[in-house]
Amino acid sequence: MSAEKKSIYPDKPELQFENKRKFTNKREPLVDRENRKTVGQPTVENPRMSCLNVNVYYGDKQAIHDVTLDIGRNEVIAMIGPSGCGKSTFLRCLNRMNDTIDFCRLTGTILLDGKNIYDKDVDVVPLRAQVGMVFQKPNPFPKSIYENVAYGPKIHGLVQNRAETDEIVETSLRKAGLWEEVKDRLNQPGTSLSGGQQQRLCIARTIAVGPEVILMDEPCSALDPIATARIEDLIDELRENFSIAIVTHSMQQASRVSQRTAYFHLGDLIEVGSTDQVFLNPLHQLTEDYVTGRFG
Amino acid sequence: MDANMNPTMLLFTILLLSVMGFIMGRKRSYAVANQVGGMSNLHSRPTYYGSLTALWCAIPTLIIFSFWLLFESRIITDLVIATLPDQLQNLPADRLNLIVNDIRNMVNGNIVSSEPNPSMLAAAEHYRKLNSLSHASLTVIVIAVAIGAILVIQKTIHPKLRARNHVEQVIKYILIACSTIAIFTTIGIVLSVLYEAIRFFRIVPLSEFLTGLEWSPQMAIRADQVGSSGSFGVIPVFMGTMLISAIAMCVSVPIGLMSAIYLSEYANRTFRSVAKPLLEILAGIPTVVYGFFAALTVAPMIRNSGGVLGLDVSSESALAAGLVMGIMIIPFVSSLSDDVINAVPQSLRDGAYALGATQSETIRHVVIPAALPGIVGSVLLAVSRAIGETMIVVMAAGMSANLTLNPLKTVTTVTVQIVALLVGDQEFDSPKTLAAFALGLMLFVVTLILNVIALVVVRKYREQYE
Numbered sequence: 001m002s003a004e005k006k007s008i009y010p011d012k013p014e015l016q017f018e019n020k021r022k023f024t025n026k027r028e029p030l031v032d033r034e035n036r037k038t039v040g041q042p043t044v045e046n047p048r049m050s051c052l053n054v055n056v057y058y059g060d061k062q063a064i065h066d067v068t069l070d071i072g073r074n075e076v077i078a079m080i081g082p083s084g085c086g087k088s089t090f091l092r093c094l095n096r097m098n099d100t101i102d103f104c105r106l107t108g109t110i111l112l113d114g115k116n117i118y119d120k121d122v123d124v125v126p127l128r129a130q131v132g133m134v135f136q137k138p139n140p141f142p143k144s145i146y147e148n149v150a151y152g153p154k155i156h157g158l159v160q161n162r163a164e165t166d167e168i169v170e171t172s173l174r175k176a177g178l179w180e181e182v183k184d185r186l187n188q189p190g191t192s193l194s195g196g197q198q199q200r201l202c203i204a205r206t207i208a209v210g211p212e213v214i215l216m217d218e219p220c221s222a223l224d225p226i227a228t229a230r231i232e233d234l235i236d237e238l239r240e241n242f243s244i245a246i247v248t249h250s251m252q253q254a255s256r257v258s259q260r261t262a263y264f265h266l267g268d269l270i271e272v273g274s275t276d277q278v279f280l281n282p283l284h285q286l287t288e289d290y291v292t293g294r295f296g
Numbered sequence: 297m298d299a300n301m302n303p304t305m306l307l308f309t310i311l312l313l314s315v316m317g318f319i320m321g322r323k324r325s326y327a328v329a330n331q332v333g334g335m336s337n338l339h340s341r342p343t344y345y346g347s348l349t350a351l352w353c354a355i356p357t358l359i360i361f362s363f364w365l366l367f368e369s370r371i372i373t374d375l376v377i378a379t380l381p382d383q384l385q386n387l388p389a390d391r392l393n394l395i396v397n398d399i400r401n402m403v404n405g406n407i408v409s410s411e412p413n414p415s416m417l418a419a420a421e422h423y424r425k426l427n428s429l430s431h432a433s434l435t436v437i438v439i440a441v442a443i444g445a446i447l448v449i450q451k452t453i454h455p456k457l458r459a460r461n462h463v464e465q466v467i468k469y470i471l472i473a474c475s476t477i478a479i480f481t482t483i484g485i486v487l488s489v490l491y492e493a494i495r496f497f498r499i500v501p502l503s504e505f506l507t508g509l510e511w512s513p514q515m516a517i518r519a520d521q522v523g524s525s526g527s528f529g530v531i532p533v534f535m536g537t538m539l540i541s542a543i544a545m546c547v548s549v550p551i552g553l554m555s556a557i558y559l560s561e562y563a564n565r566t567f568r569s570v571a572k573p574l575l576e577i578l579a580g581i582p583t584v585v586y587g588f589f590a591a592l593t594v595a596p597m598i599r600n601s602g603g604v605l606g607l608d609v610s611s612e613s614a615l616a617a618g619l620v621m622g623i624m625i626i627p628f629v630s631s632l633s634d635d636v637i638n639a640v641p642q643s644l645r646d647g648a649y650a651l652g653a654t655q656s657e658t659i660r661h662v663v664i665p666a667a668l669p670g671i672v673g674s675v676l677l678a679v680s681r682a683i684g685e686t687m688i689v690v691m692a693a694g695m696s697a698n699l700t701l702n703p704l705k706t707v708t709t710v711t712v713q714i715v716a717l718l719v720g721d722q723e724f725d726s727p728k729t730l731a732a733f734a735l736g737l738m739l740f741v742v743t744l745i746l747n748v749i750a751l752v753v754v755r756k757y758r759e760q761y762e
Binding site for chain 1 (some may be wrong): 564641643644645646647648649650651652653654657661662665666
């Protein structure tokens with residue numbers, strides 16, 4: 001068999017594929033694509049959360065292999081990688097959302113401010129107030145806009161009376177950049193908003209309980225470019241007060257909003273580094289293939 | 297061929313001819329295709345040419361066949377009556393009816409009620425002749441039409457004949473016909489009930505029926521009979537239905553809803569796969585079984601325990617019937633509610649969990665409100681089931697129409713009264729019997745309204761999440 005892969009466009013030289021099995025000698029350090037050890041710098045100084053040797057299993061299948069990664073303070077860390085690479089699974093481990101799946105099992109340590117969140121004495125209820133989450137599809141509750149935001153503070157007992165609730169609803173909606181658009185119709189159902197507004201409502205709802213970390217699982221994948229731009233601006237503003245971990249399929253989005261980027265591949269954390277470095281000067285061949293669009 | 301086929305044989309022949317038509321049509325299409333150079337020149341696949349032939353053979357003949365059988369007996373009877381002697385023809389309608397029945401019995405070789413006289417024997421002979429003539433001509437016509445249809449279609453089969461479009465068109469009309477049968481049956485039932493109810497309302501005014509506080513339908517049938525004049529106030533009967541349905545809903549809604557919540561939110565897959573079918577078996581128990589369970593087990597139990605507490609419980613109490621009916625409709629509530637709770641998107645639950653809500657908070661504040669329209673729909677369907685339920689109340693609730701809200705007393709329901717009014721020898725023009733139709737109409741209207749509300753509510757829910 002020929003070592004050279006035949007192109008499907010033999011007459012177009014710019015579309016000829018090089019044989020990816022060969023190592024390129026372009027830069028140092030050279031990394032074997034079969035080598036799945038994380039390259040780059042997974043740890044930061046004074047992290048908000050730090051994950052050590054995390055393995056996740058769905059039944060017999062291992063979904064995450066030995067991931068070590070820190071989430072710093074006041075930073076946005078983007079997690080990228082092809083579908084099924086475990087980035088969403090990893091994100092959901094950070095606030096123990098995977099607890100709701102019976103056959104999901106985790107080993108390793110995830111520290112939040114130095115405390116292992118998988119310790120026996122940790123209650124998921126306050127944990128999830130500290131580590132909030134925004135989902136791929138906007139999922140406002142079947143309640144009014146006001147109630148959607150007030151719900152979290154109410155169940156956590158953060159508010160005592162109507163005035164406090166009003167205040168927390170207004171601040172959260174302002175922080176989420178939604179206040180001006182909805183202040184006259186707080187009693188309308190949350191589902192009456194547009195997709196982008198619903199997603200900002202979900203962000204406001206998450207902010208309202210005063211988390212330290214916000215996890216975002218492809219928050220813009222159901223939105224149009226204009227709504228996406230608004231959410232991205234918002235993420236940048238929120239960085240001042242929160243640590244944000246965002247999973248995204250859009251590499252442009254990752255490069256626009258994040259300071260650090262982690263590249264996952266088939267359950268392995270392949271490369272972590274500053275976003276500029278990962279996109280402009282990746283260390284690992286797999287990362288380079290992905291960010292340059294050779295697959296994924 | 298035996299010209300005097302009986303209808304079953306004839307039906308079988310039609311079927312056979314259609315199959316033959318199918319085979320011949322298919323063969324013919326191959327033949328015409330080969331003439332013009334291969335199958336690719338044929339408009340439709342050969343099966344469609346076969347089906348077209350078979351349909352044109354079967355449908356007209358079946359229509360002729362069914363109309364013939366529908367009107368045959370009446371036409372022959374009229375013809376026979378016309379030949380009867382004048383003194384018989386001039387008898388009143390009911391007597392004449394008897395004689396015609398006798399003639400028919402003679403024809404069929406059954407026992408006749410009166411001594412046969414020569415004119416009746418002649419009539420019977422005439423009847424027999426006409427009957428066999430009719431069957432013979434039906435056979436000839438049907439077979440002729442079938443064969444004619446096959447031959448005509450054979451002639452028309454041509455590579456350009458759009459057989460597939462024709463067949464699909466015909467099948468569409470057959471489907472339309474089937475669905476209209478269901479609709480027309482419903483309309484027919486409504487109209488017949490409405491007609492009888494209007495006859496009742498001519499005797500007892502609608503206002504008296506709807507506002508009367510006393511129900512005692514016993515009335516004198518003959519002029520010389522001693523009896524009450526009858527009063528037809530529907531309120532006590534309707535109150536009985538409402539009371540028993542309310543008790544049933546008090547049992548079934550909490551139990552059904554909570555089991556639905558457990559099954560859909562807490563139970564693991566194994567338990568759910570066992571428990572859900574078991575719960576649905578409750579819906580499969582015949583209501584008459586529930587009926588004697590209510591009458592023989594539950595009612596005495598309630599009376600005895602009431603006696604211990606010093607309460608006066610009648611042996612047929614609304615409570616017994618309502619409790620058992622409640623058990624019966626648990627699966628309606630639980631199964632439908634379980635479905636709508638499962639239909640609540642997982643993303644909503646995730647959203648609540650991610651805010652730090654506990655499982656019970658998530659269920660109470662997010663899942664149930666989201667599923668509420670569907671749950672309301674299932675409860676309304678259960679209510680209309682409870683209102684229309686007959687067997688349990690017939691056996692356990694009693695007959696006397698007390699206007700009471702005390703569940704320990706005996707009450708009666710609309711369905712029980714309908715059964716009571718129509719069972720036994722009745723005259724179909726006395727208000728007593730006609731009252732059953734008025735009650736039936738009222739029941740129909742109430743359950744129809746409930747069903748419409750339930751459907752609207754359920755539909756609104758669907759629009760929200762799909």
